[in-house]
Amino acid sequence: MSEGSWREVFGHAEPYADQVDGIETALETAREGGFTVVEGACGTGKTMLALSAGIDLVRDPDSDYERVVVLTSVKQQLRQFEEDLETINANLPGEWDPVSGLTLVGKADVCPYNREGVAEFDDGVVYDRCENLRERTRDLTGEGGATTAGSLAADARSQQTGLADSGRSDGGIRLLESAGETASYPPEIPTYDDGGPAGGVEYCPFYAQYLEDLPDEGDEGGSRAEAVPFDLTDVGLVTPEELVSLGMRHGSCPHSIMGAALPEVEVVIGNYYHAFDPTTTGAFTGELLNEETFVVCDEAHMLEPRVRDLVSEGIADTSLRDAVTECSRVLQPLEFDREGRSTESGSKTADADLVRAELNDSDVSADEIEAVRDFLEALREELDRRVRAHLDGEHRGWKSDLMELEDAEIPLRDPQVPAEDEISAWAREAGYGEKLWVRTESVGAVVARIINEAEGEEKSRAAPAVGRVVGEWYRRDHTEYFREVELERTWNEEEPADSWRRAYNGRLALHNCVPSDAIGSRLASFGGGILMSATLEPMDVFTEVTGLDYLEGEDRPVATRRYGLHFPEENRESFAVAAPKFTYENRGAPGEETPTRRQYADAIGQVASVPGNVLVGMPSYAEAEWAAGVLEARVEKPVLLDAASGDDATETLKDEFFAGEGKVLVTSLRGTLTEGVDYGGDRLAAAAVCGVPIVNTSSPRTKAVRRAYDDAFGDGFTYALTVPAVRKARQAIGRVIRGPEEVGIRVLVDERYAREEWDSVRKFLPEDEREEFQPVSPDMLGLGLDRFRDRL
Template identity: 65%
Template sequence: MSSESDWRPIFGHDEPYDDQIDGIDAAIETAERSGFLALEGACGTGKTMLALTAGISLVRDPDSPFERVFVLTSVKQQLKQFEKDLRTINANLPDDWRAVSAMTLVGKADVCPYNLAGSGGIDDRNVYERCEGLRDRTRGLVSEETTAGSLVADAKSQQVGLADSQRGATYLEAADEPTPYPKEMPEYGGTVEYCPFYAQYLDDLPEDGDPVEAVPFDPTDRGLIETDDLVRLAAGRGSCPHSVMGALLPHVEVLVGNYYHAFDPTTVESFTGELIDEETFVVCDEAHMLEPRVRELVGDGVSDRALSNAENELSRVIEPVAAVEEAGTEARYGSDAKQQATAIREALAETDVTLGELRDTRRFLAALVDRLDDRVTAHLDEERPRWRENLAELDDDELPLRDPETPATDELTRWAEQNGFDARIWTRAESVCAVTGRILDTIEEEDKRRAAPPVGRTLGRWYRADHTEFFREIELERTWDDIHPDGSWRRAYTATYRLHNCLPAGAIGDRLDAFGGGVLMSATLEPLDVFAEVTGLDHLESEAERPVRTRTYGLEFPAENRASFALAAPKFTYSNRGDTDEATPTRRAHARAIRQVATSPGNVLVGMPSYREAEWAASVLSAVDKPVLLDEATDDVATERLKREFFEGGPKVLVTSLRGTLTEGVDYRGDRLSAAIVCGVPIINTASPRIRAVRTAYDRAFGDGFEYALAVPAVRKARQAIGRVIRGTDERGVRVLCDERYAKESWDSVRDLLGEAEREEFNPVGTDMFDYALEQFWGE
């Protein structure tokens, strides 16, 4: 069993906090028994350093089975914090220790030399399609026409004979590093494009042995390999950075990624699967987001556009064969059509898919598109009779395919059975569509992601998934596409057959069970017993006999530097507050509290349950002698611009929705924030069919669907927002939870859902005493 003397040289700072000592020891001892530590630690606990120290200590222990640490975080700010702490660890290791090797996982768009240089016909929109197509052609040339080394030499030879000044201008550069290749994509024989970076990687691969031998640099002595380092070191020597990153995965001690890298089935299958085993110590950061994020990743869906595109792809395989079967086709179409048909037949002969199955599946896809059109049209005719004249006014919508509160076979599956589309059609769709994609990749030279394979996978999963934990609906997402005629709902909507996993605990628990152990941590995990149930940890403990331990650490900073209030204002519920243009007693009480907090010295954050309520809150601040910034549901660029404006210059008030991105993962250190108020309990729309289905599933699994599926996540949102205020030892500030449900015990109270330390710290205060309490704190 490890002790502090074992991990202390790895810890990157002079002295650990008492909570860090306890947490590191608990994480190591639990992982040594193949278990997991669920840790809630307030800001200042040093959770990032705690988890890294525990994981690296196990990796460096010769008696431990752990070979790597895999960090997962859903927040970019936290990813940067892990990188920062890794640099700190390496900078303070004993002189005779080698640096801890580490790497952050990124996508192809971040490392493709052509994309970074804006060259070769590659950009952010097509980089994935182009990359796959170029790789396929490069592999094909190497296996059938030439060698990888020859392709590399041909690409380099395009620089030969140029004057030095010309050569410098034509070399492709990536991460400010010149590469050995021209800016334009080379072509083999003047006709077939290929990627020279990937060709070099293939040329470096050993025939038998570890792909790491193809890495053109030694990763063991570089510490943290940042994205620019990876591009510079790989592309500068002519090799593919993304392929090099893949080759390094099993050989780096610490990998930093996001939840996709462990829980998205496609990403795991194609990229990170070898990391998910008993030799990996996993760190799930911001683990309060684990359940909702994984629910999104393990759901599925297929849009009307994808169905139509897949139908078209099947037609492009079927029609050349059908055409040559007609008399006189060759005379009409020429010999090329016959050659294409022959190639398709030969490709089909190597599979278990028949031409008849291609036709049946195409007919099924066409029927699904027609059914979707009928269903959406009927819904809009009933709910919005004049919708064709008011397309611009349509909002997002949901069409449940069964009663959300009564598990049963959905209406689409029943309709399919009634129309002759039986189990064979559903389950064979995956194979039929996969074969279609492979054939098109062979006979068509364009670099394109095929629609058919994912459509087939979704249809197979739709049929196989049960009807208790999964909920099916038609999702209408507000978009705008002028390509469709006036009066068509497709002009205003993208419609998707959506398969929701209401209860992701099984998927989370199964994936965690594949790891050797680890830490799941956040500033807002309480109640920890609820967290253990909804993430499948309790199942691991009881069924797999893997220990699950818990730790909760409060704020380490001086208590006199903060004032924390649970303000007993009327419940900020829809039925109490009325519409935003109404001056109800509830709205008057919350408006007064918002203004009182907004007058605090320094920057103030106001968190509301929705963007509509945020707009109302901003409107009641007109008399406050500070600029008021309103966050709206816009893009990331606008949000970043608003954040910078808030941080710069004099004191301001920032009003936002608790569903936005400014209340989680944003660093309000120093004097960036001196007060925060959260109005109401931000429970999501309970009228949504999907939310009702989730609540029903949680009712059946845990007994209290409202608390587990709605109230607990809402309180965590509120706690995240008020947790932005105190971020350091010298910081002072006010934190306010404004709603009597935080302050009083009642049938719908959420006070018990706060952490134990928060229940002690957030003193209930009446609205009549709130002004005095604020003045007393700031006066002191």
């Protein structure tokens, strides 16, 4: 493509000046193997900017880029990329092929059986049930198999069940429907009669058809893309719903089609875990993570915390239990055989001969399996001992009132002093040495293989996952990694009435405190890209904590750009209210009547009285509940309270907020309603943020992260706590003005936003925002609000 050819890809008539600068910077930087970091306020057109640059590189014959991979943590933004790609395709020059695109989702979203809740499928079992059916289908059709994939698919079509009074009925034949299409298969899982005592082997007809469409291994130049039942050069963007529809129409597995199409499409839209979660990248998207990919990291202010969670590890108490059981199931036939006893009633695992044969084909011995079993059993006993000791010390009488227990963390070392954790020290003193730690993963893999072979089904087993984390626990250092026991509230009636396991899910957690290496090394695997968000400042902090500094050290350029709001300034008013700091020391508990709370109640009451919808963001859900109670007594409009709840409840609350006359929505700044939600048009007239939403600094994990950041960057409080908190506040405030015609009020309430003092956060606001957010005293806020309304 020639200079400026990106304009032919650009989906609108004329780009903004900021888009021109951003696209051309991204192109220049990416051609040198580098990355562009863009902070762009709402209205910058970041999505179109990133897609235009990436697609131009992919379509350029002189470029090495073959695809664009978009990563975002917010569903709303995922849909925005889909919409902008469709806009690009709708406005391409007439002779151009449409840009092919695919949105990545999991099996639960695209499996027709799971979507319709038939054939014993549901979200809880879809992955294991799917893998089991695939394995059986491969066994039936592979080398030396009983039949062919084409025959299995044809047989499924012939097994349609005559049930005229339920489901779709064509002459009494019931067929599976999903995504507006009808497959030629019944809703029940078909079986192949292999002559065995079980009466037939279940298989997946969709997967059988996919296997039938794959080229033979001997076909020169054949690829998985040949199994995709649509023309990738002509189809444009394929959404998950369309993928299911196409798969249903062809009778082929939508998830397998998605995997086959991935390397061939020009734009792949997914989530952060598609690039940063070790399990997902190894099993599915690894082939996209190379120098031929231009990566777009959207909502990049969330990159650091999301990746920190993805690269942290854990071993659940129940997983330890299951891994011990799996090891015993493999050992039991050998023990019974030595004693001359039958294994039929003692174990579901096959006979001793199978176990010996599998062990002979591996580098694992029965003695090693026994040693690992004993180690994991002892580890679980140690976990149990520590949880009981913690509860005895912190909650005397806990056995008589399990319902009163709350989530808890039990640190395994002083979070502020890097040192060997107590579990590692216990193991060392008990004689569990290095070889046992590092061999547990290999042993677990062999145990799982033996059980799957014996049971004739491919299922996820606990032993390999437990073994992998055990190995990581031993190998990782004690400065950047923090180990603790996590207790998550649950309720399990099957556990004894006086057991903590009735009230808790217990977990040995291995936290990666500083994910910069994980982020930087993953970004380095791409050819180049864009990282973008509305809130990335301070840029130097962002580039450090995301490992981009490492790339610059490898002579890969990193360019930074910031584009502010370019909508009319007269349409907005912004205040930084110098109320006392909203800290626990100043405000007291939510039920207390303190001078600080009275000032905040007055401030949010005045903002909430603005006509139209008003968003109030508080540092926590407990403070949100307090604020909602205050506002119910002060404003003459409905007050909606967002609690820590599931996605469905949040969506319902959002819909209620948007419907009808003006309301007040009170939420936590650490929730999902203050970022990634579109409040465009007249959906939001004002927003107030109370306090600086720094996470709970008393948490052991938070203390460990802060200490690790002290060692890595010199100022853990600023890098790990303060800067992310200010970004949260800016995200909430940024919901107000979303377009050139919109009018709104933005209020930050806390003197740390208003004054330049030792603990001020004002310096972390970009310069133009510092100019716009006028410092005002609490008693002058009402006057400022009145003047703005009078001016309109």
